[in-house]
Amino acid sequence: MEPDATLAFASHDHATCRETALAQAEAVARAQGLRLTPVRRRTLEILLEAHKALGAYDVLDRLAEEGFARQPPVAYRALDFLVEHGLAHRIRRLNAFAACLHPGEEHMPAFLICAECHALAEAPGVAVAEALQAAAASVGFDIERMNIEAVGLCPACRDSAA
Amino acid sequence: MEPDATLAFASHDHATCRETALAQAEAVARAQGLRLTPVRRRTLEILLEAHKALGAYDVLDRLAEEGFARQPPVAYRALDFLVEHGLAHRIRRLNAFAACLHPGEEHMPAFLICAECHALAEAPGVAVAEALQAAAASVGFDIERMNIEAVGLCPACRDSAA
């Protein structure tokens, strides 16, 4: 756990995208009448501050440092809530969670995970999702949720490998 | 674990597809000089016989019934070998493994998981994979492997829900 990686490949102002995402998340919560309680809000902030995928126990450690109980359900409940409402994503390949950078916006993220530096990017996956919907429809399957994840080399690591 | 589900939605002759897949797997092993040792072969057969996704410990239990040691590495090593060489797939959403039904054939499976009956289907995902490749390429990411998984309702469960 704890790779030192940026969440997106292109360099950008983390502070800004963090604040933007948090503001968007708050807007979503207000609009949908969600209760963004202290643990939940803090959990989201932790994910945004880390700016990478964190395991539930990493989140739990950070929560514990701030006075919340160090019990797995504390972290899992908050994380599950965020995922359920589209404020965070679960990355199955990593058994980890990452804040959603575009909460409320229509988007089906495809996750790109760098095998080398563990950077994680949320790529626009609408076209991918449509292709998958079509494939499912052709066999009569009705999709509710999907995970699209890829492992490979991010631009920086690909270049340094060459 | 242990849902009673078919691997594909359309009814078909399980015995035939099992034998076909096993024969294909053996051909792949011969062609690539892989050592399909007893544990490995038996593990593949177990997955094929189950005809659904099995957790590593389910596989381990079955192996143990046949005289292999009941130690996690026994199952994980065999399963990892099969996955590595394309004879089985790992379904991350289920923390489970399923035999590949088309070993050796060019195919990027997209997995469709029924939330109701836990049936699992391997849908043709070439179009999906291409869309994902394109999305990745647009940000300079080089894909090595990918997981495409969807949860929803299979035809039978969708109909009975209506």
Added chain:
DNA sequence: ATGAATATGTTATATCGTAACAAGTCAAGG
């Protein structure tokens, strides 16, 4: 105020996966 729904605290345990090292097997070259 009060009951229903929701959220949190807490204990315990289930489930999934791997590190590390010893021992055995097997095939190819000397």
Added chain:
DNA sequence: CCTTGACTTGTTACGATATAACATATTCAT
């Protein structure tokens, strides 16, 4: 043959991830 190196398997021990279950507290609508 027989040795040597690569691969495979046996075995112990543990680490990492996740959830069940129940008690308590808070919040919301009426």
